[in-house]
Amino acid sequence: METDMDSVRVESSLWIGNKRYRAFLSGWYFSWTEIDKGNREKKTISVPVSEVIGVKEGRVEIQPQKKVEDTDLDFTLFHVNRNSRGNAQGLTWSLGRTQFCCPSRAVRDQWITQHRTALKTHSPSRPHRLLVFINPFGGKKRGKQIFHSLVSPLFELAGISSHVVVTERANQARDYILKKDLTGFDGVICVGGDGMFSELLHGVIGRTQQEAGVSENDLTAMLQPCDLHIGVIPAGSTDCVCFTTVGINDPVTSALHIIIGDSQPLDVCSVHDQSTVVRYSVSLVGYGFYGDVLEESERHRWMGPLRYDYAGCMVYMCNRSYSGLVQYLPSDSQISSPRDNTRCLSGCRVCSESKERLFPHFDSSTSLYSSNVSQYSTELEGEWVTVEGTFKCISLTCVSSSCPRSPKGLSPSAHLADGTADLILVRDTNPLSFLTYLHRHTNKQDQFDLPFVEVHRVKAVRFSLPPGEEEDFEEEEEKIQSSAERVLEDPGKLCSNNIAGHSQQHLTGQKEKATSTSRLKRPGFVCGPCCTKPRSVSVWNCDGEILPQTEISCRIHGQLVRLFARGIEDSTRA
Numbered sequence: 064m065e066t067d068m069d070s071v072r073v074e075s076s077l078w079i080g081n082k083r084y085r086a087f088l089s090g091w092y093f094s095w096t097e098i099d100k101g102n103r104e105k106k107t108i109s110v111p112v113s114e115v116i117g118v119k120e121g122r123v124e125i126q127p128q129k130k131v132e133d134t135d136l137d138f139t140l141f142h143v144n145r146n147s148r149g150n151a152q153g154l155t156w157s158l159g160r161t162q163f164c165c166p167s168r169a170v171r172d173q174w175i176t177q178h179r180t181a182l183k184t185h186s187p188s189r190p191h192r193l194l195v196f197i198n199p200f201g202g203k204k205r206g207k208q209i210f211h212s213l214v215s216p217l218f219e220l221a222g223i224s225s226h227v228v229v230t231e232r233a234n235q236a237r238d239y240i241l242k243k244d245l246t247g248f249d250g251v252i253c254v255g256g257d258g259m260f261s262e263l264l265h266g267v268i269g270r271t272q273q274e275a276g277v278s279e280n281d282l283t284a285m286l287q288p289c290d291l292h293i294g295v296i297p298a299g300s301t302d303c304v305c306f307t308t309v310g311i312n313d314p315v316t317s318a319l320h321i322i323i324g325d326s327q328p329l330d331v332c333s334v335h336d337q338s339t340v341v342r343y344s345v346s347l348v349g350y351g352f353y354g355d356v357l358e359e360s361e362r363h364r365w366m367g368p369l370r371y372d373y374a375g376c377m378v379y380m381c382n383r384s385y386s387g388l389v390q391y392l393p394s395d396s397q398i399s400s401p402r403d404n405t406r407c408l409s410g411c412r413v414c415s416e417s418k419e420r421l422f423p424h425f426d427s428s429t430s431l432y433s434s435n436v437s438q439y440s441t442e443l444e445g446e447w448v449t450v451e452g453t454f455k456c457i458s459l460t461c462v463s464s465s466c467p468r469s470p471k472g473l474s475p476s477a478h479l480a481d482g483t484a485d486l487i488l489v490r491d492t493n494p495l496s497f498l499t500y501l502h503r504h505t506n507k508q509d510q511f512d513l514p515f516v517e518v519h520r521v522k523a524v525r526f527s528l529p530p531g532e533e534e535d536f537e538e539e540e541e542k543i544q545s546s547a548e549r550v551l552e553d554p555g556k557l558c559s560n561n562i563a564g565h566s567q568q569h570l571t572g573q574k575e576k577a578t579s580t581s582r583l584k585r586p587g588f589v590c591g592p593c594c595t596k597p598r599s600v601s602v603w604n605c606d607g608e609i610l611p612q613t614e615i616s617c618r619i620h621g622q623l624v625r626l627f628a629r630g631i632e633d634s635t636r637a
């Protein structure tokens with residue numbers, strides 16, 4: 064056996080079953096080649112150290128249940144296995160297991176020590192302790208089972224300890240992150256859907272800004288990027304954030320990305336009313352169709368994930384459209400465009416090149432920002448564009464927002480971490496054309512290649528109701544007023560704008576505002592089955608939460624948070 068203690072280098076003969084191999088561990092790779100005559104091609108299997116999950120003495124199995132046969136000569140290597148094709152998008156990962164037999168116990172111990180040293184040296188950003196929130200009611204209500212049967216055994220194998228909180232109410236995870244001592248945790252994990260992710264997002268952003276003394280309510284302030292990583296174990300209805308950042312919604316794949324400490328920066332959109340930050344969004348700030356679908360679906364929560372299809376059909380049949388004034392600040396079209404037919408894949412060049420532009424004062428050698436940097440961003444300076452019209456829907460998405468229902472997403476060429484979002488304006492059209500638009504989310508056809516659809520890559524957006532359209536409209540007023548009252552009764556449930564602790568005061572103002580913005584002349588269409596009252600103002604869907612505000616301003620904060628993910632791996636290279 065040859066070893067080099069300084070640089071992690073081991074080489075020896077090993078057996079797998081009754082075949083003999085020459086095995087080699089350098090700093091970055093562990094590889095083995097069959098040395099018997101039959102293997103003329105000298106086929107080598109190679110596992111990057113960064114993808115090793117654990118090395119155990121003896122013959123160890125953890126699936127279907129834990130079994131350890133402690134022998135002196137054996138060690139078992141657990142590593143990431145890529146499965147051919149998960150779906151049209153990404154690859155599923157599973158736990159690979161290879162059992163090696165050594166010529167002596169001393170050689171076996173040497174291999175194990177060197178593997179563990181290689182892991183420490185060449186894969187240093189792995190988490191050791193995680194805070195896990197399980198929503199027992201998300202999606203098909205399988206969160207606890209998914210964590211305990213699929214995820215927890217993997218964390219244990221990798222030597223990760225976790226503190227598990229099974230939530231008992233909405234916003235518990237967010238409040239925990241905002242208020243409790245998080246010393247010693249290397250990341251926060253949610254087992255649930257996009258709503259649970261959103262709780263972690265608000266907790267992590269809020270806490271980071273509090274600690275840095277940055278005012279979240281100030282639309283022009285530079286928010287402090289968050290160090291605490293977020294992991295998502297998908298167990299929800301849409302799982303859009305997981306699907307968009309991993310390429311598949313599979314709990315084991317996500318658990319393995321967390322274990323190896325993958326790190327994917329993510330753009331976040333802050334949504335403001337005149338004085339306050341209302342919410343943060345990653346996947347969808349949507350008005351019109353997606354707002355109405357969410358509002359309708361909330362009435363049918365008992366249907367589980369099917370509620371969105373049911374609500375989608377009902378709202379589609381209503382054939383509503385809404386007037387509005389949209390203003391946006393375009394991003395630099397030289398860098399990328401929503402119609403350039405590219406995909407943001409793992410290691411994306413556009414996203415990595417964005418880092419310098421987004422953080423020009425960051426010194427990577429010290430990991431610090433240079434002092435005397437203005438707290439205020441110049442991002443909102445530039446020429447705003449105004450579009451006025453009647454829309455079926457208005458959608459703003461920081462990422463592609465792909466999900467199992469729409470594998471290429473709302474904006475297939477959007478980037479995870481380029482500091483921009485895509486603004487999709489779908490103007491009023493006939494029902495068949497709108498169905499064509501929706502249907503193109505599910506196939507390979509370009510959903511932007513339609514005369515009533517436009518898409519812009521933007522840094523900020525403002526929405527207001529059209530001027531001159533204000534007139535008393537009783538039914539509308541009642542609806543929005545009662546929505547504001549619901550929020551006042553339970554501020555945490557409908558709107559999380561109590562991040563900074565001013566919710567009650569802010570929401571009272573909200574109620575006054577909701578009343579004033581609801582005075583519109585043009586009554587909407589009354590379909591009968593789902594809407595019995597006319598309406599001309601829709602609601603905003605912000606990552607699956609209804610906003611009580613109608614007039615909002617949005618700003619994209621590039622690479623504000625980090626996920627335990629690496630973007631979508633190119634499945635054609637598997």
Ligand SMILES: CCCCCCCCCCCCC/C=C/[C@@H](O)[C@H](CO)NC(=O)CCCCCCCCCCCCCCC
Pocket residue numbers: 257258301302303346347353356357371372375376379464466468469473498501502504505604605606607
């Ligand atoms: C003909 C088939 C058309 C299929 C059209 C599929 C379009 C799918 C687009 C998905 C966009 C997902 C955006 C992600 C949003 C998440 O942050 C948020 C939180 O989880 N989810 C939702 O708001 C939940 C939003 C869920 C939206 C579902 C819309 C379903 C529409 C169905 C329309 C059927 C019309 C049939 C007419 C006969």
Ligand SMILES: Nc1ncnc2c1ncn2[C@@H]1O[C@H](COP(=O)(O)OP(=O)(O)OP(=O)(O)O)[C@@H](O)[C@H]1O
Pocket residue numbers: 197198199200201202203230231232233234254255256257258259260262298299300301302303607
């Ligand atoms: N114990 C709980 N009781 C009630 N609500 C909860 C609880 N824990 C979390 N929640 C709330 O439930 C909402 C929905 O949860 P989650 O996102 O996990 O599932 P989902 O709605 O089925 O999936 P998706 O968001 O992907 O559509 C979240 O917004 C969260 O705030």
Ligand SMILES: [Ca+2]
Pocket residue numbers: 330461462477478479480481482483484
């Ligand atoms: Ca983006």
